[in-house]
Amino acid sequence: MRYQNKGISEAVQLSLYVNMLKPRMIEEKMLILLRQGKISKWFSGIGQEAISVGVAMAMNEDEYILPMHRNLGVFTTRKIPLYRLFAQWQGKASGFTKGRDRSFHFGTQEYKIVGMISHLGPQLGVADGIALADVIRKRKKVTAVFTGEGGTSEGDFHEALNIASVWNLPVLFCIENNGYGLSTPTNEQYNCEHLADRGAGYGMESYVIDGNNILEVYSMMDRLCKSVRSKPRPILLEFKTFRMRGHEEASGTKYVPQDLLDQWAAKDPLENYAEYLRNAEILTEEAEVRIKKEIIHEIDEHLQIAFEEEVIQNNESVELNDVFKRFEYEEYRPNKETKKIRLVDAISEGLKQSMKTHDELVIMGQDIADYGGVFKITDGFMEAFGKERVRNTPICESAVVSAAMGLSINGMKAVVEMQFADFVSTGFNPVVNYLAKSHYRWNEKADVVIRMPCGGDVGAGPFHSQTNEAWFTKTPGLKVVYPAFPYDAKGLLATAINDPNPVLFFEHKALYRSIYQEVPTAYYTLPFGKAALLREGNDITIVSYGAAVHWALDTLHKHTELEADLIDLRTLAPLDTDTIYASVRKTGKLIILQEDTLFGGVASDISALVMENCFEYLDAPIKRVASLETPVPFAKTLENNYLPKARFEQALLDLQAY
Structure with a gap:
């Protein structure tokens, strides 16, 4: 040589x-x-x-x-x-x-x-x-x-x-x-x-x-x-x-x-x-x-x-505790001034206020800069925070998720917008094998939030309508958030960004511009793992999340004779089992409504948990209601049949009569 x-x-x-x-x-x-x-x-x-x-x-x-x-x-x-x-x-x-x-x-x-x-x-x-x-x-x-x-x-x-x-x-x-x-x-x-x-x-x-x-x-x-x-x-x-x-x-x-x-x-x-x-x-x-x-x-x-x-x-508690980086939740209380805004506005407002709170927070995604994102959530962000922090990406979800992890390793925070939750499949590997496992493996945080516009009932077909939360609730090391209301969405998004662990933040597209609520104008946070009890009653317990919460509310409005506890989970990982168990012990009946297809979904695990922990309190079999075991169809008549809205009403009445 x-x-x-x-x-x-x-x-x-x-x-x-x-x-x-x-x-x-x-x-x-x-x-x-x-x-x-x-x-x-x-x-x-x-x-x-x-x-x-x-x-x-x-x-x-x-x-x-x-x-x-x-x-x-x-x-x-x-x-x-x-x-x-x-x-x-x-x-x-x-x-x-x-x-x-x-x-x-x-x-x-x-x-x-x-x-x-x-x-x-x-x-x-x-x-x-x-x-x-x-x-x-x-x-x-x-x-x-x-x-x-x-x-x-x-x-x-x-x-x-x-x-x-x-x-x-x-x-x-x-x-x-x-x-x-x-x-x-x-x-x-x-x-x-x-x-x-x-x-x-x-x-x-x-x-x-x-x-x-x-x-x-x-x-x-x-x-x-x-x-x-x-x-x-x-x-x-x-x-x-x-x-x-x-x-x-x-x-x-x-x-x-x-x-x-x-x-x-x-x-x-x-x-x-x-x-x-x-x-x-x-x-x-x-x-x-x-x-x-x-x-x-x-x-x-x-x-x-x-x-x-x-x-x-082996120390089991150490093993379990090391899956996530320790996060001390810091409560920022809502101010009294509110305004009536849509879910899409609440998410945009919460994201903007987090960008001001964390000056080293970077947002990445397709078409999010000049165009403001396909749902306009980041409209005006580039002018407010500059192209360095609001970054259009090529169409390459895997490398973008990985780059978000690199930002975290080098001391910054990252929010990645999946243009549609369906598209996360092309970035699945770094989510479930890198973000989810890094803290458990070598004590390295993954300070990354992945925003997931999801859900059907919008006539968007098989590739733009999935609600794929179960892909991630199965994976230790990931937190999964799924709000149904503007107030929750804004506060939970702020907490997700504060949390140094990887968070999948699901946002239902059909709710973006259809659901309004009075929302505090200033920055505030809401804790993970705390479900919301939207209705109280002694007859039956209804557990749901996302758009399905609104279907349950519509059904209860139609059947005023039913006195039900309606629980909106808000976060799926961590899951508020205490609220679920307390309600089931009171009512003796449980029905779980999800938009996802039935097999292997969140409802299945909730059902199993209640059977294991509250069996002696049950007065009827637990009922799960979900979408058909097919991809999400495009034509409205087909999609209406795919979604469980109509089937839920009959299932609820049958369980009540059991």
């Missing part, structure tokens, strides 16, 4: 060697421990150390890096204590995930490292969000994010590059092209010579770098980092390298031709660089022996600490 120091001092050249040697020696030790059964899995980065070390050393310690499995050199170059890494790999408490996730699936704010998830792609969008926060704050920083050549086939890769290009974000997209995605060779993964060539399609600067040449990696990264700090822009980097061991050790390398392994073994980044340093008289034999002894001593000492740590003990 040909090395050119390009003005790099001897001290830095030696440091590059030491920083590559340490992860190599750790890996060699881990492979022994793996065979001894002392760790459960290992993803080897042997042969790729130059990339991790070169990137990490070129960056400032307060700049975020988002690495992957084969980037141990990032963690060691950032000087994470080895015993913490060893404890992480053994599932011990002093690791970074309390035994809840393995290997490199973790992050640490202390060292400005954000670890991967197995789905790979979302971290590219997260890097966009981290960089966006720096741009908004006018901080001269760069963010580096890693992916493999296999990951470049994911839609998230293309979405993230497009956003970074459109928004001119200071992100270095680092592709480690190591030849194989598990066992699939590159010629079966993409059909271009260089992945870096894709940069041109995004109007993005790109480079191909010899990923086994540490001086080339470091000098290029050092130059680009300095350039991007002064002139923010995204850059696509393809590091050519090779994976010398299996995808993980159990996979082996039988699918790799031996001559290819031999060819790349001759390009070993550590051995070749050590020989260069010896020839340049930068690394003496005595220094080499001393350095290796020091690393061996450090590894052994820190391994002993990790081995001596007790096996992590």
Whole structure:
């Protein structure tokens, strides 16, 4: 290999060697421990150390890096204590995930490292969000994010590059092209010579770098980092390298031709660089022996600490409490001055007042800036708060949700507007696997609200009418809010934005301009997990939420002889079971009305909970009423039959007569 120091001092050249040697020696030790059964899995980065070390050393310690499995050199170059890494790999408490996730699936704010998830792609969008926060704050920083050549086939890769290009974000997209995605060779993964060539399609600067040449990696990264700090822009980097061991050790390398392994073994980044340093008289034999002894001593000492740590003990209350970041609800009482406004106005007003309350709150979504959103909720926001904080996005829900997470990681708040709740399906992965799990996994909040215009009864058909709350109430780590009235919508939205946990905020489109209410003019909050008792009676308990609450009210207006408790849940996660149980114990009968289809919906869980906790109080079977088990139809006659409005009336009367 040909090395050119390009003005790099001897001290830095030696440091590059030491920083590559340490992860190599750790890996060699881990492979022994793996065979001894002392760790459960290992993803080897042997042969790729130059990339991790070169990137990490070129960056400032307060700049975020988002690495992957084969980037141990990032963690060691950032000087994470080895015993913490060893404890992480053994599932011990002093690791970074309390035994809840393995290997490199973790992050640490202390060292400005954000670890991967197995789905790979979302971290590219997260890097966009981290960089966006720096741009908004006018901080001269760069963010580096890693992916493999296999990951470049994911839609998230293309979405993230497009956003970074459109928004001119200071992100270095680092592709480690190591030849194989598990066992699939590159010629079966993409059909271009260089992945870096894709940069041109995004109007993005790109480079191909010899990923086994540490001086080339470091000098290029050092130059680009300095350039991007002064002139923010995204850059696509393809590091050519090779994976010398299996995808993980159990996979082996039988699918790799031996001559290819031999060819790349001759390009070993550590051995070749050590020989260069010896020839340049930068690394003496005595220094080499001393350095290796020091690393061996450090590894052994820190391994002993990790081995001596007790096996992590299960504590159920700790497990449950760590799903969400602790949130101390702060009550802002409503003022006495009110005005009669629609649901859509209450949401817009609440969002605007939150933008004033939180000066680092960013709203993102399709057509929300100049156009004001398809429902005009953000109309005038761009003029009031500027394009930096009210951002039109490309049509790429996955990367936008991921970017919202990046804003949160970098200390800001984000609200994402799904143009329709139906469209969240294309951003489903980062919602349920990144936002929902980050706090439980590595104690990182997800300060993100996703607004979800939802619901039928508007003749919008199968792709614009779903009420898909059950997709998310099933997922631990998400809060789900679903107001039915303007007063509730405004106060609950303020609380959702204050809450550092991810919130899905459902807004029924049919209620936007049909429901009016007197709403306080000033900023106020309402607590989560507190249902509203809209009607009181001893005959029967009705539980509902969203537009279905109004259908229940209409039915009760029609049947004044019925004396019912009508409970509007308002929030579905957390769920106010106390109010439900108290009512059922009083009335002895329960009917649950939801707009969603029946099977697997919220009503099913409420029914099961009441059966388990209030069975002895029941005087009749619990009744669930919901929409037909079909997609939402377009034609009004079909949609009327799909929705449960008419069926609810008969079901209510039948239960009352039971």
